[in-house]
């Protein structure tokens with residue numbers, strides 16, 4: 001049985017004080033009512049403070065990025081060992097904003113995956129197509145290529161825990177979410193891919209989450225899809241009211 005999960009990606013928002021305010025309100029609104037695993041991804045500056053503020057509740061923390069080297073002359077970067085050291089448990093890798101703005105490649109995402117699992121961090125691997133690729137009927141081809149290059153090419157999968165985040169690029173921060181049916185179709189394809197490349201039980205265990213303009217309003221329908229095991233939420237995770245509604249909507253499933 002895959003435990004549903006809601007992940008809030010705060011991107012480059014919230015000072016430390018604002019982060020604390022947000023998680024305090026979130027804790028109050030959820031107050032143990034959630035049937036779903038909840039994870040927030042603050043900036044690296046706020047990560048440890050938020051983790052400490054959440055230690056008495058069932059809300060985890062994720063980093064938004066990681067470097068694949070353990071240490072060295074990599075100005076501005078943070079290693080998996082450093083994240084593990086402050087009690088971080090998840091890390092988002094391959095987000096389309098990093099791919100587009102910092103030209104991150106699947107080969108680099110593969111290295112990040114490996115670095116994360118070596119430190120027992122759970123990678124949340126983001127994949128997804130552009131609008132043009134969807135129009136050209138290339139969604140599945142693009143997804144397969146990304147998964148091949150991240151998971152298969154480096155032979156790095158050894159039964160470790162990881163999540164796949166299907167985040168169509170055209171849906172991120174645009175207000176145009178994929179319909180529940182569109183998300184379900186791609187998630188089903190990803191699960192079939194995992195069964196083919198690994199084993200059936202791996203495909204059954206790996207959580208596949210959807211991200212792209214999820215709101216309190218559209219989340220109930222997305223939660224209802226059988227292969228949507230969770231939601232990765234950007235904008236709507238910046239307010240406790242909307243994020244807690246998304247989390248609590250899962251109960252409607």
Ligand code: PEP
Nearest residue numbers: 172173211212213234235
């Ligand atoms: C994201 O950044 O991963 C995301 C899904 O953002 P938004 O919810 O704002 O589309």
